[in-house]
Structures are given as C-alpha cells and as structure tokens.
Amino acid sequence: MNRFAVLVFTLLAVATSTAANAIDPTTAYEGQRLFVSHCQLCHGPDGKGDGPLARNLGLQMIDLTLTVRARSETMLRTIISGEGGPIVTGRDRHNILTDAMPNWGEVFSDQQIDALIAYMRFLGSAKHELMGDPEKGARLYRKYCAVCHGEEGYGDGVMTRLIDLEPADHTNSVTMNRLSNEELIAFILEGNGEYMPAWEGILERDEVEALVSYIRLLSQ
Ligand code: HEC
Ligand code: HEC
Known part of the structure; x- marks a missing residue:
C-alpha cells in the first residue's frame, strides 16, 4: 500500500468510528433498558438477585454486582448468550451455566449483549445510586x-x-x-x-x- 492509500484508509477508519460514536447502541444506558425488561425478573433491578420471578421459582440468585468484576468479557458473553459453553466445570458453580439462566443468544444482537455487559459493569463499579428514571x-x-x-x-x-x-x-x-x-x-x-x-x-x-x-x- 502506498502512503496515499494508507492515509485514505486511516481517514475512513476515523470517519466510521466517529459515526459509530454518534449513535452508540452499546452504552450502559441501552443495557439498563434491556436489563429492566428482560433480566430484573430474576436478577432484580440492581442485579442483587431479588427479582420477582426468581422468588416464584425459588431460585438461589447471587449478587451480580459482586461477581461481575471477576468476570472477563468472554465469560460474560458466554454466560448471557449461552453459546460456547459449557464454560468451566469444577468447584465454582457459577462457572457452569445453570438450566435456570435462559440462553439469550437468539434474542439479542452482539451489540445488545455489549450494552448489557456495560450495564452490569456499571452495576459493579457504580459509586452513586441511580436516583431517577x-x-x-x-x-x-x-x-x-x-x-x-x-x-x-x-x-x-x-x-x-x-x-x-x-x-x-x-x-x-x-x-x-x-x-x-x-x-x-x-x-x-x-x-x-x-x-x-x-x-x-x-x-x-x-x-x-x-x-x-x-x-x-x-x-x-
Ligand atoms: C428466569 C430467570 C433468569 C433471567 C430472566 C435471567 N437470568 Fe441470569 N441467571 C439466572 C440464574 C438462576 C443464574 C445462576 C445463579 C446466579 O448466578 O445467580 C444466572 C446467572 C447469570 C449470570 C452469571 C452470574 C455470575 O457471575 O455468576 C449472568 C452474567 C447473568 N445471569 C446475566 C443475565 C442477563 C444479562 C439477563 C437478561 C438478559 C439474565 N441473566 C436473565 C436466572 C435468570
Ligand atoms: C449553553 C450550553 C449548555 C447547556 C444548554 C447545558 N450545559 Fe451543562 N455545562 C455547560 C458548560 C460550558 C459546562 C462547564 C462549566 C464549567 O466549566 O464549570 C457545563 C457543565 C455541566 C455539568 C458539570 C459537570 C462537571 O463535571 O463539572 C453538569 C452536570 C451539566 N453541565 C449538566 C447539564 C444538564 C443536565 C443540562 C440540561 C438540562 C445542561 N448541562 C445544559 C454548558 C451547557
């Protein structure tokens, strides 16, 4: 590639990344919306595990805000999508997909899963509570x-x-x-x-x- 082609390539890359920034579907904000409509049923609104469906089903939920920090992107993606598992077997039961955690791979796009992960990361590191809607x-x-x-x-x-x-x-x-x-x-x-x-x-x-x-x- 000559220098001119490199320059054009670089400019194109910058242009597309800026365009992607303009409407970013992977933010914690988007993730929060998806979490409220799909996940809080079991995980509770703050991810602490006190969702109404979990109570109905008698599920033992862990506090996501505590576990998410130790989870890699790949691990979270695998747990949420249900694709690529089983992850790790062994003593750590949370490394095994349980039947009670639905596989969301067919429901959400990669970007939506990114957004969900961003929101769970937010839950794990937030210093201030979300006080309004x-x-x-x-x-x-x-x-x-x-x-x-x-x-x-x-x-x-x-x-x-x-x-x-x-x-x-x-x-x-x-x-x-x-x-x-x-x-x-x-x-x-x-x-x-x-x-x-x-x-x-x-x-x-x-x-x-x-x-x-x-x-x-x-x-x-
Ligand atoms: C029908 C109930 C149910 C729903 C709805 C549900 N989950 Fe789960 N989820 C579980 C159960 C049960 C587990 C395993 C026990 C645990 O980790 O609390 C689990 C585990 C997880 C874990 C692993 C936690 C860890 O670090 O060990 C993640 C991440 C997770 N769920 C994300 C989600 C996301 C994101 C959604 C929404 C798209 C969702 N879940 C919806 C039941 C549910
Ligand atoms: C006319 C332009 C303008 C509008 C409209 C405006 N802001 Fe600002 N905002 C600024 C500027 C400039 C600053 C930086 C002020 C400074 O230097 O302290 C600022 C700072 C802030 C900060 C401080 C954050 C920090 O880190 O110090 C917050 C919070 C904020 N704006 C919220 C809002 C909200 C919410 C709205 C809408 C209701 C809003 N702003 C509308 C210009 C604007």
Whole structure:
C-alpha cells in the first residue's frame, strides 16, 4: 500500500468510528433498558438477585454486582448468550451455566449483549445510586442539554461550533464519579460559569434527578 492509500484508509477508519460514536447502541444506558425488561425478573433491578420471578421459582440468585468484576468479557458473553459453553466445570458453580439462566443468544444482537455487559459493569463499579428514571432523563437531556453537551454527552454539541464554550464531558467516569448526586443536582439547578445555565424554575426536582441518573449511565 502506498502512503496515499494508507492515509485514505486511516481517514475512513476515523470517519466510521466517529459515526459509530454518534449513535452508540452499546452504552450502559441501552443495557439498563434491556436489563429492566428482560433480566430484573430474576436478577432484580440492581442485579442483587431479588427479582420477582426468581422468588416464584425459588431460585438461589447471587449478587451480580459482586461477581461481575471477576468476570472477563468472554465469560460474560458466554454466560448471557449461552453459546460456547459449557464454560468451566469444577468447584465454582457459577462457572457452569445453570438450566435456570435462559440462553439469550437468539434474542439479542452482539451489540445488545455489549450494552448489557456495560450495564452490569456499571452495576459493579457504580459509586452513586441511580436516583431517577433514566429514560425520562434521556428525553430531557436530548431536549435541553444535547445542544451543548452532545447527544451522547461527549461535550461536543452543536453550540460548541458556534461559540467558544467547553461543556463537561459526561462520559468521563473519573470526573463524574467525583461528584455526588446532590452535588450534580445543585450544579444543574444553579448553573456554573458563563455558559452552564441554571435550570432552577425550568426543571422540577424529579426531572433533575432523572437527568442525573441518565448522566451516570453515560459514564464509561
Ligand atoms: C428466569 C430467570 C433468569 C433471567 C430472566 C435471567 N437470568 Fe441470569 N441467571 C439466572 C440464574 C438462576 C443464574 C445462576 C445463579 C446466579 O448466578 O445467580 C444466572 C446467572 C447469570 C449470570 C452469571 C452470574 C455470575 O457471575 O455468576 C449472568 C452474567 C447473568 N445471569 C446475566 C443475565 C442477563 C444479562 C439477563 C437478561 C438478559 C439474565 N441473566 C436473565 C436466572 C435468570
Ligand atoms: C449553553 C450550553 C449548555 C447547556 C444548554 C447545558 N450545559 Fe451543562 N455545562 C455547560 C458548560 C460550558 C459546562 C462547564 C462549566 C464549567 O466549566 O464549570 C457545563 C457543565 C455541566 C455539568 C458539570 C459537570 C462537571 O463535571 O463539572 C453538569 C452536570 C451539566 N453541565 C449538566 C447539564 C444538564 C443536565 C443540562 C440540561 C438540562 C445542561 N448541562 C445544559 C454548558 C451547557
């Protein structure tokens, strides 16, 4: 390949990866939606294992938030899809697929499984509870915040092309985790600096809580 071809290839790769970032179906936010509709029945809303169907069936559930850290991507993918197993036999019973855990391989795409894994990773590392309804938060975020913070929270909304402002990157888990839920709520209600508006009087408290939980799920 000559240098020109390499350059074109590189530019194409950058262009496609940016396009993929624009609508990312693999975020913890998407995973949370799938988890609530398909997994909490047994695993409970927080993955702690107290789902209503598990109670009906008398299943002994473990706390996902504790086990997920020790699980590799491949292992989680195999457990969820049910494909590629049996994984490991031996004393660790959680390495064996149980009949009670459905095989989701035919239901979900690879991207959806990525999203589920991202959400389980979030459950395993989250420092702050999700206090509001993230779906409501997502709607409000698109409506009021994306213009500056970007649809996906990277801090690259259209406003950044028009005026010289630098919105916070809401996908940065290091900086976002430093702030408690109450600090984020105060920040949103009171605003900051020249360009972060104060939303007091425009948004209700429960709407701000919903926004905070959506922002938490954007963290990577
Ligand atoms: C019908 C009940 C049921 C549903 C619904 C269900 N699971 Fe499970 N799952 C189980 C059981 C039972 C186990 C094995 C016992 C345990 O690990 O708690 C398990 C185990 C797991 C494990 C392994 C935990 C570990 O580290 O040992 C993962 C990961 C998991 N499930 C993910 C999911 C995901 C993601 C969904 C939704 C797409 C889901 N499960 C839906 C019953 C269920
Ligand atoms: C007009 C542009 C603009 C809009 C609209 C906007 N923001 Fe901001 N936001 C900013 C800027 C700029 C900053 C960085 C402020 C600073 O430097 O402290 C910021 C910072 C933040 C922070 C602080 C995070 C941190 O790490 O310090 C949060 C949280 C936040 N915005 C939430 C929101 C929410 C929620 C909305 C929608 C309801 C919103 N913003 C709408 C421009 C905006």
